[in-house]
Amino acid sequence: MYPQILDLICDLNFQNICQFFLLSCGHVLIWPTEELINRDHHVSILVLTTSLFITPGDIAAANFEVFSVPLTKEEFNSLITDLIKLWWNNKPSMTTFYRFYQKLGKLMEKANKLSRQMCEAVLSNQELVSKLKNAKYDVLLSDPVTQCGDLIALKLNIPFLYTLRFSPASIVERHCGKMPAPFIYVPAALSGFTDKLSFGERIQNIIFYYVQDYVFQKYSGEWVSYYSQVLGRPTTLCEIMGKAEIWLIQTYWDFEFPRPFLPNFEFVGGLHCQPAKSLSESSNEHGIVIFSLGSLVQNLTDEKNNIIASALSQLPQKVIWWYKGEKLEMLGANTRTYDWIPQNDLLGHPKTKAFITGGTNGIYEAIYHAIPIVGIPLFADQIDITGMKAKGMAVELDIHIMKLFINSLQKLRYRLLSEIHHAQLIKPLDRAIFWIEFVIRHKGAKHLQVAAHHLTWYQYHCLDVIALIGCTVVFAFIVFKCCSYCFEKCGNILQK
Numbered sequence: 337m338y339p340q341i342l343d344l345i346c347d348l349n350f351q352n353i354c355q356f357f358l359l360s361c362g363h364v365l366i367w368p369t370e371e372l373i374n375r376d377h378h379v380s381i382l383v384l385t386t387s388l389f390i391t392p393g394d395i396a397a398a399n400f401e402v403f404s405v406p407l408t409k410e411e412f413n414s415l416i417t418d419l420i421k422l423w424w425n426n427k428p429s430m431t432t433f434y435r436f437y438q439k440l441g442k443l444m445e446k447a448n449k450l451s452r453q454m455c456e457a458v459l460s461n462q463e464l465v466s467k468l469k470n471a472k473y474d475v476l477l478s479d480p481v482t483q484c485g486d487l488i489a490l491k492l493n494i495p496f497l498y499t500l501r502f503s504p505a506s507i508v509e510r511h512c513g514k515m516p517a518p519f520i521y522v523p524a525a526l527s528g529f530t531d532k533l534s535f536g537e538r539i540q541n542i543i544f545y546y547v548q549d550y551v552f553q554k555y556s557g558e559w560v561s562y563y564s565q566v567l568g569r570p571t572t573l574c575e576i577m578g579k580a581e582i583w584l585i586q587t588y589w590d591f592e593f594p595r596p597f598l599p600n601f602e603f604v605g606g607l608h609c610q611p612a613k614s615l616s617e618s619s620n621e622h623g624i625v626i627f628s629l630g631s632l633v634q635n636l637t638d639e640k641n642n643i644i645a646s647a648l649s650q651l652p653q654k655v656i657w658w659y660k661g662e663k664l665e666m667l668g669a670n671t672r673t674y675d676w677i678p679q680n681d682l683l684g685h686p687k688t689k690a691f692i693t694g695g696t697n698g699i700y701e702a703i704y705h706a707i708p709i710v711g712i713p714l715f716a717d718q719i720d721i722t723g724m725k726a727k728g729m730a731v732e733l734d735i736h737i738m739k740l741f742i743n744s745l746q747k748l749r750y751r752l753l754s755e756i757h758h759a760q761l762i763k764p765l766d767r768a769i770f771w772i773e774f775v776i777r778h779k780g781a782k783h784l785q786v787a788a789h790h791l792t793w794y795q796y797h798c799l800d801v802i803a804l805i806g807c808t809v810v811f812a813f814i815v816f817k818c819c820s821y822c823f824e825k826c827g828n829i830l831q832k
Contacts, residue, residue: 380471384454386412403464405457407450415450418443423713437547444555448483452562455484459491459566468492474776477584480508483559486576487566495780497772498577499584501696505548509585509601512577514788516596519545523593523722530726531593578789581781582771586696588764590703590757591723600784602771606757607764608697609704612684620654620670623689626682628658628698629712642666653689656682683707692733696720703729706754729753 380399383392386409392400422443426436458464469492476496478485481503489496502509505524509515523529524544529537556573564571581600588605597603627648641664648655649668659673667673679698683691683705691702692710699720702709709730711721724730728749762770775781794800 382458384457401464401467403457403461405454407453411450415443415446418446437551441551441555444551448555448558451483452558455487455562458484458488465491475581475772477772480512480577480580483573486579487563490567490576490579495581495775496579497582497584497775498580499586499768501586504551505545507548507552508577509583511549511552512574513580513583513598513601514578514786515583515598515601517545518596521593522595524548528722530722531595532726578785581775582784584768584771587723588757588760590753591699591720591727591729593723593726598784598786600781602767604764604768605696606700606704607768609701609764610680612681612705613678615678615681615685620652622652623654623687624682624685625651625653625655625690625692626677626679626688626707627655627692628677628679629694638664645671680705694721699724699730700757702750703753703757706751708750727753 380401381392382401382403384405384407385402386405386407392402422436422439426432426439468488473492473494476485476489476492476494477499478489478496479500480486480498481500486496498513500508502525504526506515506517506522510517519542520538521531521533523531523533524541527541527544529541533541559573560571563573563576567576583601585601585603586605586607588603590605592603592605625648627644641659641661643666645664645666645668648657648671649666651670653670655668655671656677657671657673658675658677658679660675663673680701682688683701688705688707690710691698691707692712693699693702694712699709699711709721709724711724711730711732713721713732721730721732725732771781788796
């Protein structure tokens with residue numbers, strides 16, 4: 337019997353996973369996400385009819401389970417566009433702090449509504465749920481940023497793993513995964529800080545953490561009631577998410593800042609990277625520059641595109657731009673646009689000199705091929721660009737200004753980071769597959785979970801111990817004062 341794998345993954349580009357399995361190939365079921373997992377084993381992909389990035393039949397070896405939702409592609413695309421515009425126009429700072437979180441809260445309400453509708457579309461479909469149960473899956477992979485994967489796993493009575501890049505201020509990892517995050521040297525995700533924090537930055541970092549905690553608590557309440565309703569018992573979001581056997585984090589210590597982590601957290605950044613295929617792409621004597629903002633940003637406004645085109649036209653290198661849209665007025669003779677590019681293969685081209693990007697997958701491909709980066713952070717990409725700048729592999733550009741200085745990239749330490757990435761004893765992909773297989777073989781990995789999952793919030797923060805010590809000190813002080821008073825009175829009486 338083949339082991340069955342139920343897989344719900346977001347923002348992860350798995351490829352050819354089955355060839356690394358020690359077990360026989362199983363089935364993978366995917367929750368609606370950006371990227372598809374296909375490792376040549378039997379794959380079942382759970383996808384909504386209005387998915388932006390997954391089309392049934394894309395992977396010949398996969399089995400697609402399509403379900404209907406009362407949503408349109410325009411609603412999903414609008415949410416992504418609004419998030420990116422929010423970052424462009426109100427990037428968090430001392431002056432935009434309140435306005436940013438006010439608008440972010442509204443977008444989170446919209447995102448929660450869409451996720452809730454997707455979740456209900458699956459769980460209310462008795463025929464689909466029955467089919468999934470009969471498939472007897474062994475494990476499920478999910479992205480915790482997209483709720484409901486864990487809930488489906490519990491309904492199917494199977495263990496599940498998480499895979500993610502990060503959540504804002506690492507809320508999910510800290511509160512639900514119990515991963516430590518000392519505020520004094522672990523920068524909050526999206527804060528734009530490094531691990532070298534000044535006094536003022538430490539204050540801002542702590543504020544950032546607590547604001548994100550507040551936002552999470554405020555907008556997770558709806559999910560708490562929904563999860564309790566579906567499971568038929570009172571529960572919390574973190575109680576359910578804390579049941580994840582393994583957390584596969586899509587980064588690695590080549591540009592992640594050192595921090596404490598738990599044994600069921602595995603850092604597998606770059607697991608999608610692979611050697612480049614040979615291309616016949618020609619270049620001039622100055623080489624090639626690749627420009628791609630990732631799959632989420634296909635088109636900017638015409639104004640932004642023309643600013644970019646004008647900046648690219650000033651480069652001596654040949655520029656290959658992943659772009660969909662009408663021909664731009666400011667497009668230079670050195671720039672060619674394509675509605676799709678073989679990004680990994682182009683980055684591995686011997687004439688490639690730089691990569692202008694903002695996405696995590698592209699950044700790791702650049703690290704893999706030792707290509708310096710010109711970073712344009714678009715919302716969630718800020719954390720990656722910050723890390724790359726601190727490690728000396730990237731320079732950051734403001735998309736509103738868009739001035740390129742490709743020659744300054746020669747001073748970056750991009751080759752050192754590439755060597756660190758390749759120096760891993762076990763490849764990221766092999767580690768990810770190992771833990772998936774491990775959970776399948778052993779029906780979970782509970783022995784790796786810390787006891788913090790079973791503590792209350794006041795126990796976790798030692799408030800009960802502090803309260804006991806405080807009460808003991810106060811009691812001892814009162815006894816001491818009472819005894820002193822009594823001895824003083826007795827002494828006065830004896831003297832009389």
